[in-house]
Amino acid sequence: MSDFRITYTGWNPPEQKLREALCTLGNGYVSTRGAAEERCADEHNYPGTYLAGGYNRAKTEISGNIVENEDLVNFPNWLFLSFRPEHGEWLNLDLFTVLDYTQTLDMQHGLLLRSFKVEDGDGRRTSIESRRLVSMEHMHMAAIEWRLTPENWSGQIELRSALDGTVVNGGVDRYSDLEKLHLDPVCTEAIDDESILLKVKCRQSDLAVSLAASTRITEAAGQTDVTRETHEREKYIDQLLRFSVEEGGSYHIEKIVAIYSSRDRACAESSLEARKAVSRTGGFRELLSMQEAAYRKLWHRADITSTAGERHQQLLRLHIFHVLQTVSPNTIGLDVGVPARGWHGEAYRGHIFWDELFIFPFLNLRFPEISRSLLMYRYYRLDEARFAAEEAGYKGAMYPWQSGSNGREETQVLHLNPESGRWNPDITHLQRHVNSAIAYNIWNYYQATEDQLFLSYFGAEMFCEIAAFWGSKVEYNEERDRYEIHSVVGPDEYHTAYPDAEEGGLNNNAYTNVMAAWVLQKALLILDMIEESRRNELLTERSINDEQLALWKEASKKMFIPINEEGIIEQFEGYEQLKEFPWEEYREKYNDIMRLDRILESEGDTPNNYKASKQADVLMLFYLFNDDELRDIFTTLGYSFSVEMITRNIAYYRKRTSHGSTLSRLVFSWVLLKHDKQQSWQDFETLLSSDFEDIQGGTTHEGIHLGAMAGSLDLIQRNYAGLEVCEDVLWLKPDIPVHIDELFMRVQYRRHWISITISSKSIRVSFEEGWSNTVNIGVIDRVHEFRHGEEKEFPISR
C-alpha cells in the first residue's frame, strides 16, 4: 500500500539529513540500549548518529558552564557495508555519479529500502538494491541485505563490512564544543570465517556493549571463490571480502548483527550473548519474515486509518511508526523514558521532559504495558525528586524539567543563542508543571487500564509526593483568601521573568496553578480509592499528616487563577501589563519568527517584555480537559466558566503566539475544533507535516518531535473520535472534520478490544474481544452495554 510507504526519488544531498532522520529505524530496545538509529552512514558517508541510554561524563567548560553527564552516547555503526570495484574508490555518493536513487521507508514491514545506481570515476556502473531492518521480534538483531549488479563491468570486487566504534556524538552543530567521545575500547575479534566482534564500554556508565556481525554472500551467480581478510584497530573491526563479479550478474550479500549490553536481562556477558545470537539466527530471510509478522501484530493494534487522502494517511502512520521506534514492547522494563526527540537525534542530549503527556493517550489505549513501564521509569527516580524537593526547601517530590539518566535536573544553566552567539542564563528549570504532567499520566493510565496494583503502590506514592510538593509550594494570600504559586515558569518558555526583574520566575502561571489544584484534588481521591493499609503505610512513611491533607483540600479549592473581567485567563499574573508585540513589523522583517526569543535576544530585547508566546500555555488546559472537566475544575475553584470563555481565550492567544514549539499547533488545532473548524484543520495539517517538512527549518534531523507526532494521533483519537474514559465508561463523542469521510481505529480499554469506525453519518462500534462478557461503551450521550462479539451502528444526526 502506498500509504504505508514513504518514497524519495532522486539523490538530493541537501535534503538527505532530513530524509535519514525520517527514515530512522529502531525497535525501542536498540534505540535505548545500543545503536539508536539505523541511518545510512555506511552507504553514503553520512555520519551515523547512534544513540543510547548509556551515559558519559562529558566535562566541557563553556562560558564557565560545566556541561556534565551526557545522557546520550553515540553508538557503534553496525550495519556498515560498502564496496569498491577493483582499484576503484569506495562507494561514495558525493564522489560517484548517482544515476538513479530511490529510498523508501516501508512502514508496514519495518524496512528501509534503497535502490541506487552509481558510476565511479572509471565509468563503472553498479546498481544496488538494499533492504535493512532492525528486528522488532528479536530485539537484539538487525540486518542488511544487498543485491549488487555490476552493470557494465567485470572483475574483482571488494566488500567492506565493519563494526565501527570510533563514532562520536556529532549530530548537533551547536553542541560541537561538548565532549563528543563516549566509547572506550574493550576488544575486537575475528570470531570465525564469517563473523567479527566489537566490544566497547561507555566511559561514564561502565555499560559494556558488544556487537557481533556475520557477513555472508548468499547467492553469487556461480561465484564461490571469496577471500576474506580482517582488519582491526582500536574500536574498529572490519572484514574485506574479495571475489570476482561478472557484468550483469546478481550478487546477494547479507550482514546479520547482534547487539547486547552488560545491562541486559539474562545476559551472562555481552560479547558471549552477541556471538550466540549471531550464530543462532538464520539469514536475512528469516529475520525478514519475523519482522513482517511482528509488524503485522503492531499495526493490528496501532493503526489509525483515515480517508483524508494518501499524504494524510502516510503521515499519520509515520507518526505511529516513530512512536514505536522509540518505545515498543521491547522497551518494557528497560528503565528508559521517552526523550523529547525520540532516539532519533542528539538534540537535548536524550533528556526526558514532559513529552509523555502527549504520548500516553496513544499508548494507554493500545500498549498499556509500555505506559506502565514509562511510569516506572519515573518511579525509580522518585528518590532523586524527593532529594531535589528537600534541597529546594519543599516537601514531597520535585521532578526535574530536564531529567538526566539518574533523574537529576539537567536543564542547562546557560543557553546558546546561535543568532547572537551569546550564552545567556537559562532558568527554564523552573517549569515545575512537569510534576503535574506526571500525575496526569498516572491518572489516565489508571483510567484506561484499571491497574489497581500499579495505582496503589507506585502510582499513589508518586501522586502523593507530587501533591505534597504542591502543598508545600503554594503560598496563602490572606488578602485574596487564595493560594498562589510563585516563581515558576510555564510551558511557554518565552516568559521566564517579569520585565526588568532581578530574579527569574513568574507568579501564578494559570496552567501551573490549575494543574496543581487538580493534582491536589485527585491525590485526595486516590487516597480514598486505594486499600486502607496502603494508605496508612503511605501517609506514615511519607510523613503526610492530617494538617497537610487539610491544606491539600483547602488549596485545591482556593487556588488563585488570574482571570480578567472579560474571562481571559492571564498566562500568569501580570501578563496583561506587558506590552503588545509588533507582530506585523517582525513578520515583515524576519519572515520566520518562530524563534522570536532568539531574534529579540540578538536585538538586546527579550520576549519577557511582551505579550508574545512560544506556545499559549493557558490553552493547554482546554487540550487536557474536556468542557465538563473544566467546568468542574473552575467551579470547584469558585470561578465562573463558560464554553464561550474558551473561544475568547483562543482568539486572544492566537494573536499573541509565534508557534515556536511544534506542540503549539497541536494545542491550537485541538481547541479550535469546536470553534473554528477550518483553522483547526489547517493547524492540524501543519502539525502533521511539521517534521516531514521540517517546518522549523533544520531541527528535525537533530531528532523528530515525538510529542507533536504522538499529539497528532491523540488529536484524532480524543478530539475527532471524542474518545475518553470517564467514570468507568469508554465514551465516544465524535466530531470529525469534513475532510475525513471515515476514521477507523482499534483500542484496548481495560482488557477489552473495541474497534471503532466513524463516518459523518454513523458510528460503528464492535466489541471484538475481552476478558469479560460485557463492556459499557457510551456513544454520544447514552451508555450501551455491549456483549462480547457484538457490533452496533449508531446514526449521527448532523
Add this chain to the structure above:
Amino acid sequence: MSDFRITYTGWNPPEQKLREALCTLGNGYVSTRGAAEERCADEHNYPGTYLAGGYNRAKTEISGNIVENEDLVNFPNWLFLSFRPEHGEWLNLDLFTVLDYTQTLDMQHGLLLRSFKVEDGDGRRTSIESRRLVSMEHMHMAAIEWRLTPENWSGQIELRSALDGTVVNGGVDRYSDLEKLHLDPVCTEAIDDESILLKVKCRQSDLAVSLAASTRITEAAGQTDVTRETHEREKYIDQLLRFSVEEGGSYHIEKIVAIYSSRDRACAESSLEARKAVSRTGGFRELLSMQEAAYRKLWHRADITSTAGERHQQLLRLHIFHVLQTVSPNTIGLDVGVPARGWHGEAYRGHIFWDELFIFPFLNLRFPEISRSLLMYRYYRLDEARFAAEEAGYKGAMYPWQSGSNGREETQVLHLNPESGRWNPDITHLQRHVNSAIAYNIWNYYQATEDQLFLSYFGAEMFCEIAAFWGSKVEYNEERDRYEIHSVVGPDEYHTAYPDAEEGGLNNNAYTNVMAAWVLQKALLILDMIEESRRNELLTERSINDEQLALWKEASKKMFIPINEEGIIEQFEGYEQLKEFPWEEYREKYNDIMRLDRILESEGDTPNNYKASKQADVLMLFYLFNDDELRDIFTTLGYSFSVEMITRNIAYYRKRTSHGSTLSRLVFSWVLLKHDKQQSWQDFETLLSSDFEDIQGGTTHEGIHLGAMAGSLDLIQRNYAGLEVCEDVLWLKPDIPVHIDELFMRVQYRRHWISITISSKSIRVSFEEGWSNTVNIGVIDRVHEFRHGEEKEFPISR
C-alpha cells in the same frame, strides 16, 4: 517479643558458621546485587561470604569437566569494623578471651545484635554492643553501630573501618578447586575526611560495583580528638581512626555504607551514586527508624501466628524472614530468580532450580508483585529455553534444571561424592519436570491475582511453549493406546537410570507424566481464556497448528500413568521390578542414611538398583493438588482414583524413602495430615527445624534451604488453614492439628485483604479492605459474600 528474636548465648566456635547463616541479613536487592550476606566477617574473623547476581567466568578443569560461568560472585566485605587497644592485637575472638557473648537476630526490626566482652593478651577488657542492618527501606544502604566500652583500661584505641574487595568465593569446601576469584580492581578513593570508596568489577559480567562508606564517632564522652589515616591497596581501602579512651567511657561508632552496581536503575555511574547516597543519608538512627517502619509494613502482610509454642513461632518467623531476605519488594523488576539456597551461601553456585514451586504459594497471597517479577525472570529466559528445546529436537521451550544467569543449563556433568572422592557422571539435567513447575506457578499466580495482562502476554506464551515441549516430548504407544514420556529423571534424584542400563533416564515417571498432562490441559484452557487476537498471534508466531492442539488434547487425556493393581502409583515404569532396599541394615551400619546415594556409590553400588528414594516424587502430586483436583486429573486420564489410594501410596513410599532432601519432610507432613495426624505433626516439626538444627549436618551454612522454609509456611496456609483459590472463590477448609489452638494470617486475594483466624472451634474471617465492595469467600462448604469491612465467625463442628 521473644518469638521475634533468636538469641545465642556464649561463644561457640564450632556452631558459629551455622549461627551466622541463620542470622544472615539482606534485603533482596543487596543479596542479588551486592553483598548478599551480612555476616560477621569483620568482628570475628569468619570469612565473609558475600554473593551476588554478577557472573564470572571460572574455567577450572576438574576430572575433565570444565566448570564455566559461575553464577555467584563473592562480594566485598562492606560492614568491616575492628579495633585494637594501643600496641595490642586486632579484635579476634579466637585469640582473645571471650568473657561474654550474646548474638541476637531481631527479626521484627531486621537487625543483627551482638553484645560481647573480650580480654586481650594484656588483660585489657573491652565490651562492645553492636547493631547492624541492611536497609529494607533504602535498598542501597547498610549500617553498623558500635557502643564500645574499655572496661579496665585507658589509652589510645585504633578502629579499622574497611571496604574489602579481596574476598573470594570460599564458602563451600568441596568447591575449593573451582575458580574463587571474581572481582577485578577498578579504584579506591578517600572521598573526604569520613568517607572512603571502593569500586570493583565482576570479571565475567562486566558488572561494576561501587561501595562508599562513611565512619563516624557520634558520641565519644568528651573525646573529640580523632586522627584518621587512609590505607589503600588493590581492591581494598580502609580508614584507621585513632583516639584516646578512658576506662568506663562509652564510645559510639557508626558506619554507613552504600552499594550500587552498573546494572542498577537510575544509575549514571555506580560510584557517583554510592557517594551521593552516603552523603545524603543521615546516621544510623535515621536508618534504624526507617528499618523499623519498613519491617512493620512487611510483618503486617507476612506474619503468620500460631499458638503452638514459642520455638514453633520463632521458626515460622525465621522462615518468613529468610524468604524476605532473598526476595522482597526490593527485588521487583531486578531480573533475578530464587536460588535453591537463597542468597545465603554458595552451594549450587546461585543456580535456579524448581524451588519457586514451594515459595510462590506464600508470595502469591501476600506479595504478588514479587511473584510476577520472578515469573518475568523466566520469561526473559524463554528464548534460551526455546533454543535448548530445538537443540534437543523438541518443539516449544525446555527450561533447564539448573538455570544459570542467562538461562542456560548449568547442571553439572560430573558430581563429586565426598564419601568416595570420586567424580561421577550426573544426568540430573533430565529433570524436565521443572517446566511443569513453571507452568504450575503461572497458573497459580493468575488464580491469586487475576492478572490478565500478565497471563495473556507473558504467561500464555511461556505456558504454550512448555505445552508445545511436552507435545513434542510425548510418544504414542499404540499397544496401550497411551502417550508416554521417556528418558527423564523425576524429582527423586536417586533414580536416574535403570539398573545396568547404558543410557540414563527413566520412562514414564508418574509425577512427570501427570504434570505434563495437566500442563497440556491447562494450556488449552488458557488459550480459550485470553483475547482472540492474542491467541491468534501466539499460535501464528509460535507456529502452533491445529494438529498440535489436537495432539495436546489427546495426550492430556491419554497420558500413561504406571499404576499397579493395588492402586500403587509406580514412581516410574519398572520401579516395582527393583530390589527392596535393606533399610535396617544400613541404618544400623551408617546411623545417618539421608545421603544414601553417596553411601551406595562409595560401596560401588547405586540407588538405581533399589526401591529407595531421596524423596517420594509420586507424593508430590498429593502435595500440589487437592483431592478434587486429583480425582479430576485421574478420571480425565481414564484411571480410577480414590482418597484411600493416597493412604496406600503414602504407606508404600514412606517405607522406601531416606529423606535425603529437606523437601521430603514437607511432602510427607503434608500428605499425612489427613491420614496420620501424629506422624504428620512430627514431620512438620522436623521440617521446621531442618535448617535451624542443620539436620543434614553441615549443609545449612552453605545456604539455607529456601524451598523447605517456604514450604513450611505453605503447609500452614494451604494444608492447615485449607486456603485455596478455586473457581473464583477464596476457599477456607481448615484442618488444624491439635497442637495449635489458634492460627492467624492475613492474605491478599485479587486486591482484597482478608484476615483469617482459625481455632479448633471456629473460623473468623474479616474482609479488611479491597478494591471492590464484596468478595466471595468459601468457608468449609459454602460460599459467603463478604461486604467491605465485614467480619464473620463460623463455628467448626468436630
